[in-house]
Amino acid sequence: MKNVLLLVHDDDGQEARYQAALDVVRAVGGHLECLDVAIMPEYIGDYFSGAGGASLLADEREAETANRKRLEERLAREGVSWSWTDVLDDPARAIEQAADLADLIVLSSAALEEREDLRNLAGKAACETGHLVLAVPPKARGLALADTALIAWNGSHEAETALRAAVPLLALATETILFDIDDKGTHSANSAASYLSRHGIHPVVEMVRGKRDDAIYSLILERARAANAGYIVMGAFHHSRAAEYVFGGVTRSMLQESEFPLLIAH
The missing domain is CATH 3.40.50.620 (HUPs)
Incomplete structure (x- = not known):
């Protein structure tokens, strides 16, 4: 087990995913592949059509750009091998496409936020990719591998x-x-x-x-x-x-x- 794929997105579960992924990478001497997904709003509806939808997308991109800057600064001090990929997509589809060479996919077990696009990601990824998934509770802090x-x-x-x-x-x-x-x-x-x-x-x-x-x-x-x-x-x-x-x-x-x-x- 060497290649660890981490979903990066500025949501309530990100810190728990990040810490758990680092624990695995350090324990196995592996590589952390950060998949930063700016989520494409597929079901915007009439209210958010046109300029409203464009505004939502611009806000999402801006939030993930700031999120990347913060995490890259932290990763530079973590002492692990890592790389970064940015995508604009539905998160489930992005994970499936990026998972081919992953030994482990790190996702949240449940979304604290009531967002349909973040719901059931861990279960879907396990079933669709055939890979091992680490589903991390949003309130967890790290993965105690020695326990x-x-x-x-x-x-x-x-x-x-x-x-x-x-x-x-x-x-x-x-x-x-x-x-x-x-x-x-x-x-x-x-x-x-x-x-x-x-x-x-x-x-x-x-x-x-x-x-x-x-x-x-x-x-x-x-x-x-x-x-x-x-x-x-x-x-x-x-x-x-x-x-x-x-x-x-x-x-x-x-x-x-x-x-x-x-x-x-x-």
């Missing part, structure tokens, strides 16, 4: 994908908990533990059975809190409907409610 890592396991293909992709970071944790919630997939938690052991990671396997989907996310969060986990690894589930992403109940609830950074993959 306990909690893997939410159900034996699904999505969980397997997330686990494999997260191995370079799991190797940095002082303890790893394989929290087997409802193992109905192809591979058991013990198989996953054996896989991790071959990478020098020896997880503690814990099993919980017979829980409804609407209770699973609460169980995951309760266990993470009890373990003082630094982050959670899990698969991302969705159903496609008319080009929209309707996330499974556990995935949706975790993205909305978790105070822990999530490593998710589809």
